[in-house]
């Protein structure tokens with residue numbers, strides 16, 4: 001992985017981990033991921049700085065002796081007592097910050113881009129030594145794993161390396177080569193079996209090498225391979241420090257992504273199942289709500305007639321119009337007094353908004369009837385690690401969503417109602433007015449015309465016979481009565497037609513979305529999105545490394 005790709009993937013991983021998650025499996029895994037990313041970013045910044053090589057291993061394996069041999073001077077304490085080292089020795093070139101904590105800092109201008117650190121042991125009775133090693137491991141790029149014939153398969157040492165497998169370059173070095181046979185093949189095989197990536201292993205006598213260096217004669221015999229190790233650590237690795245560190249960081253990124261994937265493995269399927277379950281519950285609620293709303297606004301056709309009649313009487317004019325208005329007012333008087341008109345309130349979208357409105361009360365009662373469905377959804381959500389939604393919150397969301405739903409789907413019905421009322425008043429009413437006005441004008445007007453025409457023409461004037469007025473009035477009343485009856489019938493007929501139309505709108509409108517679980521669904525979608533992102537990241541890491 002190039003440095004740019006590495007930087008990109010670290011940034012991506014960082015973005016992934018910094019977003020807050022309410023989904024428990026992810027939220028539980030994130031703190032550790034964030035800790036790891038902080039370390040990765042810190043090490044990423046240190047790519048150009050000198051390579052940090054750590055002497056690592058059990059007590060008495062010759063770590064301090066090996067460091068001294070590499071330094072060519074007894075800078076670290078060695079000894080027969082176990083353990084010997086309890087303070088690290090940092091052997092470093094000039095210009096290096098003393099930021100490895102409490103340690104003996106030894107500067108050597110001959111070192112080039114290389115810091116060698118002698119650490120305490122991993123396996124003695126002094127358990128704080130292992131802790132010290134652990135904190136130093138966080139800064140190491142290369143681990144020189146010192147082992148003797150007795151200690152190379154030491155579980156205490158391997159246990160410290162396992163969590164950072166492939167995040168540090170590990171170089172097994174068998175010491176005491178002057179007294180023990182070669183165990184490197186077995187050691188290497190064991191390490192590879194554990195999953196470590198081992199490029200090279202050395203076998204040296206640190207003691208012989210150190211003595212040769214101190215006495216200033218060339219190394220020979222069992223110390224010969226020391227020269228190769230010396231060359232490898234001092235000459236080969238420092239110039240390659242970028243690629244060594246990048247490889248380490250690549251390993252850390254892979255491990256982090258893999259750990260996350262393991263934590264969330266197989267969760268996609270269950271998230272999708274959860275989504276399906278919620279969808280089913282919502283469909284159920286939608287259907288039951290539809291039934292309830294239907295019962296409320298559709299099962300009683302008179303509601304529609306009343307609603308349309310109210311809209312018509314608001315616009316009515318003329319004799320028939322005014323009579324219709326009075327008639328409607330009288331008819332509604334009892335229900336107005338007893339306030340039993342509530343269903344008609346549902347037909348007015350505006351009345352659905354705001355608390356204490358007719359629609360709101362109806363919707364609250366409706367919500368309360370879904371407590372079982374709510375509990376079931378909550379149980380499913382809880383099992384998948386989502387925050388349960390409180391009933392009060394759910395009820396509030398449900399009422400809001402239903403309100404919006406009804407407003408949306410009753411909107412066209414309401415428009416239709418207004419249109420019908422307008423047609424019935426603007427076009428039909430004048431026709432009805434004409435129907436009584438024409439006979440009236442003819443009945444009353446013709447005798448009057450004849451009377452005046454006779455006066456002018458000196459003809460015989462025939463006055464209407466007695467009782468003419470009352471008879472015409474009676475006839476007029478009959479006509480008006482029939483018209484009023486017909487008009488009311490028309491309003492009633494249109495009202496029922498509106499009801500059928502509303503039924504169609506509502507059936508279409510009551511889909512499955514929403515119904516109080518919108519927020520939970522968004523959380524699930526977010527979690528699915530995170531799993532997808534993680535899968536993509538895993539794929540990107542796999543192809544780039």
Ligand SMILES: Nc1nc2c(ncn2[C@@H]2O[C@H](COP(=O)(O)OP(=O)(O)OP(=O)(O)O)[C@@H](O)[C@H]2O)c(=O)[nH]1
Pocket residue numbers: 057058059060061062063064065066077078079080081082083084085086119120121122175176177178179204205206207208
């Ligand atoms: N024969 C032989 N003895 C060695 C070799 N390396 C170290 N020793 C001896 O082993 C003993 C322990 O060596 P140290 O270097 O102190 O071991 P260490 O790993 O630093 O031990 P701690 O500091 O306790 O962790 C010393 O007496 C060394 O002289 C070697 O390659 N061959």
Ligand SMILES: [Mg+2]
Pocket residue numbers: 063064065077078084085119120
């Ligand atoms: Mg030591």
